[in-house]
Amino acid sequence: xxxxxxxxxxxxxxxxxxxxxxxxxxxxxxxxxxxxxxxxxxxxxxxxxxxxxxxxxxxxxxxxxxxxxxxxxxxxxxxxxxxxxxxxxxxxxxxxxxxxxxxxxxxxxxxxxxxxxxxxxxxxxxxxxxxxxxxxxxxxxxxxxxxxxxxxxxxxxxxxxxxxxxxxxxxxxxxxxxxxxxxxxxxxxxxxxxxxxxxxxxxxxxxxxxxxxxxxxxxxxxxxxxxxxxxxxxxxxxxxxxxxxxxxxxxxxxxxxxxxxxxxxxxxxxxxxxxxxxxxxxxxxxxxxxxxxxxxxxxxxxxxxxxxxxxxxxxxxxxxxxxxxxxxxxxxxxxxxxxxxxxxxxxxxxxxxxxxxxxxxxxxxxxxxxxxxxxxxxxxxxxxxxxxxxxxxxxxxxxxxxxxxxxxxxxxxxxxxxxxxxxxxxxxxxxxxxxxxxxxxxxxxxxxxxxxxxxxxxxxxxxxxxxxxxx
Amino acid sequence: xxxxxxxxxxxxxxxxxxxxxxxxxxxxxxxxxxxxxxxxxxxxxxxxxxxxxxxxxxxxxxxxxxxxxxxxxxxxxxxxxxxxxxxxxxxxxxxxxxxxxxxxxxxxxxxxxxxxxxxxxxxxxxxxxxxxxxxxxxxxxxxxxxxxxxxxxxxxxxxxxxxxxxxxxxxxxxxxxxxxxxxxxxxxxxxxxxxxxxxxxxxxxxxxxxxxxxxxxxxxxxxxxxxxxxxxxxxxxxxxxxxxxxxxxxxxxxxxxxxxxxxxxxxxxxxxxxxxxxxxxxxxxxxxxxxxxxxxxxxxxxxxxxxxxxxxxxxxxxxxxxxxxxxxxxxxxxxxxxxxxxxxxxxxxxxxxxxxxxxxxxxxxxxxxxxxxxxxxxxxxxxxxxxxxxxxxxxxxxxxxxxxxxxxxxxxxxxxxxxxxxxxxxxxxxxxxxxxxxxxxxxxxxxxxxxxxxxxxxxxxxxxxxxxxxx
Numbered sequence: 001x002x003x004x005x006x007x008x009x010x011x012x013x014x015x016x017x018x019x020x021x022x023x024x025x026x027x028x029x030x031x032x033x034x035x036x037x038x039x040x041x042x043x044x045x046x047x048x049x050x051x052x053x054x055x056x057x058x059x060x061x062x063x064x065x066x067x068x069x070x071x072x073x074x075x076x077x078x079x080x081x082x083x084x085x086x087x088x089x090x091x092x093x094x095x096x097x098x099x100x101x102x103x104x105x106x107x108x109x110x111x112x113x114x115x116x117x118x119x120x121x122x123x124x125x126x127x128x129x130x131x132x133x134x135x136x137x138x139x140x141x142x143x144x145x146x147x148x149x150x151x152x153x154x155x156x157x158x159x160x161x162x163x164x165x166x167x168x169x170x171x172x173x174x175x176x177x178x179x180x181x182x183x184x185x186x187x188x189x190x191x192x193x194x195x196x197x198x199x200x201x202x203x204x205x206x207x208x209x210x211x212x213x214x215x216x217x218x219x220x221x222x223x224x225x226x227x228x229x230x231x232x233x234x235x236x237x238x239x240x241x242x243x244x245x246x247x248x249x250x251x252x253x254x255x256x257x258x259x260x261x262x263x264x265x266x267x268x269x270x271x272x273x274x275x276x277x278x279x280x281x282x283x284x285x286x287x288x289x290x291x292x293x294x295x296x297x298x299x300x301x302x303x304x305x306x307x308x309x310x311x312x313x314x315x316x317x318x319x320x321x322x323x324x325x326x327x328x329x330x331x332x333x334x335x336x337x338x339x340x341x342x343x344x345x346x347x348x349x350x351x352x353x354x355x356x357x358x359x360x361x362x363x364x365x366x367x368x369x370x371x372x373x374x375x376x377x378x379x380x381x382x383x384x385x386x387x388x389x390x391x392x393x394x395x396x397x398x399x400x401x402x403x404x405x406x407x408x409x410x411x412x413x414x415x416x417x418x419x420x421x422x423x424x425x426x427x428x429x430x431x432x433x434x435x436x437x438x439x440x441x442x443x444x445x446x447x448x449x450x451x452x453x454x455x456x457x458x459x460x461x462x463x464x465x466x467x468x469x470x471x
Numbered sequence: 472x473x474x475x476x477x478x479x480x481x482x483x484x485x486x487x488x489x490x491x492x493x494x495x496x497x498x499x500x501x502x503x504x505x506x507x508x509x510x511x512x513x514x515x516x517x518x519x520x521x522x523x524x525x526x527x528x529x530x531x532x533x534x535x536x537x538x539x540x541x542x543x544x545x546x547x548x549x550x551x552x553x554x555x556x557x558x559x560x561x562x563x564x565x566x567x568x569x570x571x572x573x574x575x576x577x578x579x580x581x582x583x584x585x586x587x588x589x590x591x592x593x594x595x596x597x598x599x600x601x602x603x604x605x606x607x608x609x610x611x612x613x614x615x616x617x618x619x620x621x622x623x624x625x626x627x628x629x630x631x632x633x634x635x636x637x638x639x640x641x642x643x644x645x646x647x648x649x650x651x652x653x654x655x656x657x658x659x660x661x662x663x664x665x666x667x668x669x670x671x672x673x674x675x676x677x678x679x680x681x682x683x684x685x686x687x688x689x690x691x692x693x694x695x696x697x698x699x700x701x702x703x704x705x706x707x708x709x710x711x712x713x714x715x716x717x718x719x720x721x722x723x724x725x726x727x728x729x730x731x732x733x734x735x736x737x738x739x740x741x742x743x744x745x746x747x748x749x750x751x752x753x754x755x756x757x758x759x760x761x762x763x764x765x766x767x768x769x770x771x772x773x774x775x776x777x778x779x780x781x782x783x784x785x786x787x788x789x790x791x792x793x794x795x796x797x798x799x800x801x802x803x804x805x806x807x808x809x810x811x812x813x814x815x816x817x818x819x820x821x822x823x824x825x826x827x828x829x830x831x832x833x834x835x836x837x838x839x840x841x842x843x844x845x846x847x848x849x850x851x852x853x854x855x856x857x858x859x860x861x862x863x864x865x866x867x868x869x870x871x872x873x874x875x876x877x878x879x880x881x882x883x884x885x886x887x888x889x890x891x892x893x894x895x896x897x898x899x900x901x902x903x904x905x906x907x908x909x910x911x912x913x914x915x916x917x918x919x920x921x922x923x924x925x926x927x928x929x930x931x932x933x934x935x936x937x938x939x940x941x942x
Contacts, residue, residue, distance in 0.1 A: 031540035038540065044538055045536070048536060064512035064516070065515050067509070067628065068510075069504060073503050076503070091567075092542075093566065094563050094566075095564065096564040098614030098616065099559070099614075105567075128798070154568075155542065327599070
């Protein structure tokens with residue numbers, strides 16, 4: 001009799017597989033208030049590593065971290081017309097504080113453009129104060145009607161960057177810099193997720209932006225996930241909040257602004273990009289635990305050896321965990337590490353010791369073979385880099401294999417509904433075709449230029465729309 | 472004519488000095504919703520360094536980070552009677568979400584014991600699951616009637632640890648371990664703040680705890696600041712949430728719990744411990760910028776030299792910032808770095824270059840003298856460690872000089888009102904004396920044992936009460 005699978009197979013029911021994996025790998029639980037989530041230690045460990053890698057890139061881009069309040073006066077949101085229209089339906093409103101009804105209700109931030117501009121307008125006086133480059137790691141709240149853990153949650157964790165610049169060009173270039181050198185670099189080189197970099201159509205733009213740059217990843221079921229966005233805000237918010245500066249020439253000028261965000265949704269993207277029927281597969285450069293050293297049995301020589309291997313690998317710069325919980329059956333522990341997607345398992349039992357070897361099980365490339373214990377410290381960094389590259393290749397191959405070039409709106413919808421993406425000339429599709437697709441829950445994920453770069457305007461000649469269903 | 476002081480002098484008006492410093496050193500602003508704050512990049516940089524140092528100690532204590540929701544169903548808080556009584560007056564309540572009135576209002580977490588226990592009760596099944604050691608970095612909200620930036624704010628940032636143990640002894644020892652090896656170690660060795668470790672009286676205990684351990688620091692004006700607390704919760708919350716486990720002997724047992732927290736209030740403590748009339752003084756081990764290298768003038772040789780010094784000191788492990796903003800007058804920049812409390816300034820002008828020297832200005836020990844540029848990389852780490860030790864010594868000396876032993880309640884109140892602390896036998900003071908002091912806004916900061924250690928019970932013979940006014 002075949003063993004019952006640990007997870008619902010992907011091919012049977014992808015959303016169910018996703019939820020199973022999150023439960024069994026102990027990544028998260030649903031919170032008691034609808035749409036909220038509890039991020040468990042292993043899931044939070046993934047997010048912490050994302051934060052570290054992102055934070056280093058954000059700082060390298062010159063932005064400094066700061067913290068703005070959770071509570072925003074309701075009136076602030078109404079100052080930018082499109083912004084309030086976009087966010088009003090999703091707001092959580094605090095009406096009582098300290099046992100009393102508040103004179104003005106406050107909203108829990110859905111994003112911080114408004115409150116941050118209130119301070120930018122005080123801090124920015126002269127051209128010398130620009131560019132002002134701020135980032136914030138915070139929780140935000142957007143009331144979700146159809147919540148799904150990590151992907152759409154009422155509360156989520158994210159970073160939001162907010163900047164002010166002296167000129168349109170400087171703001172535009174900075175938004176593009178974040179898009180390419182922070183987000184794409186992180187997603188491709190750490191998350192090992194292939195992303196298409198493009199420009200949102202006016203319909204899909206952030207509420208209050210004049211241009212939204214996006215990174216779209218293809219998940220295991222062929223649907224798209226918006227992994228992060230970088231917006232040019234033009235002078236929309238600086239007008240609303242009077243964020244002006246005195247130029248070198250002595251004139252009062254409006255500041256040009258950007259904002260950009262990425263969130264715990266990336267954890268969902270990680271799962272749906274790299275997971276398989278045995279569980280998660282974590283790219284080595286991200287993995288909080290890159291290698292686990294398992295004692296098969298609790299005898300003293302084995303326990304001493306796994307600890308020694310752990311120390312040697314740590315010294316070689318590998319993030320290691322030693323699993324010496326031999327009161328839990330070995331098989332159960334092995335399945336658990338597989339579920340959690342730790343890239344490499346090193347298994348040591350009494351017979352291995354005699355032979356001077358350990359079993360090396362590779363979660364990403366697959367396979368299991370004996371290797372000499374002395375060679376592990378040299379071998380592992382190479383194995384991990386191989387596996388990192390393999391994950392990115394698999395992600396890229398999938399996107400290429402499941403994207404087709406089409407020339408009609410009907411074909412585009414068919415491709416999307418068959419679990420893939422379509423490329424269609426934007427001149428053929430247009431905003432009307434986009435509206436037709438929307439009726440079938442198919443959307444333009446982004447526009448790309450003819451040469452694959454990011455279009456510089458909404459109507460760049462030769463631009464191609466990438467179309468698909470999305471999370 | 473003497474220059475106007477940058478800050479209101481401490482001796483003239485300490486609270487005003489505190490507020491001036493926070494504004495002028497660009498640490499924080501008041502938020503638009505009463506009692507909230509905007510933490511500006513330099514202030515947030517201090518908090519980030521606190522987080523790094525604390526997080527390493529928390530992880531060394533075996534706790535793992537996780538994240539629980541901001542929103543807690545109102546009914547959860549009522550399950551533990553003392554807890555709800557303590558927090559009900561401070562709650563912010565969300566009544567509307569997604570455009571509708573909610574069926575059950577939700578509260579914004581004032582602390583997370585209740586929601587975390589809801590999950591502990593699911594996760595903890597067997598003795599094998601214990602101890603369960605969790606920490607969370609998060610924002611919390613407690614509606615503040617008399618807000619003061621960093622010290623009492625409606626929203627603040629903190630870490631809150633929550634643990635479950637199989638036995639009373641294990642929980643008690645863990646709360647003490649956090650108190651001593653995480654909090655006291657960090658405060659003394661990084662913040663350079665002398666803290667008295669003691670036990671809270673029943674009156675001052677956390678709502679829902681059976682024992683609260685505290686760390687009390689003496690501020691520049693002789694008042695006390697509670698810098699952090701570690702609580703034994705007994706089985707109060709495990710009873711309320713049915714957090715039980717199957718023991719080795721096969722019995723269902725209640726888990727024993729702890730919780731412990733420290734917050735952005737520590738930034739306020741840092742300012743009030745080490746600040747002087749020229750601004751903040753940041754202990755070198757904490758400082759995001761330990762040394763700033765200033766170009767006095769914008770000539771090419773000077774600029775090249777300050778950058779070279781910056782690189783050399785960075786290579787020597789010093790956290791350095793190069794200040795080459797020579798379009799701002801040198802004097803203004805020097806005052807600004809003094810305000811921000813950067814431990815060491817290295818000032819380089821054309822004349823220094825000729826002599827092969829730079830001026831070394833020490834913010835903490837004071838003084839300014841020329842030093843050979845080649846010796847800087849060797850000299851600086853020593854200077855920084857000296858300054859670190861000096862700050863702790865000054866903090867300790869102040870506490871000792873301004874603490875007096877008294878034998879009556881009247882004397883205790885006098886000592887507190889004169890700007891210091893009193894030590895009085897707890898047997899003399901007692902809960903009645905404590906109530907009398909409370910009428911004058913004087914409180915028992917903690918009880919300490921005769922030998923200076925932390926008392927093991929509320930009525931330990933020979934215990935001494937440390938009494939003072941507090942923030």
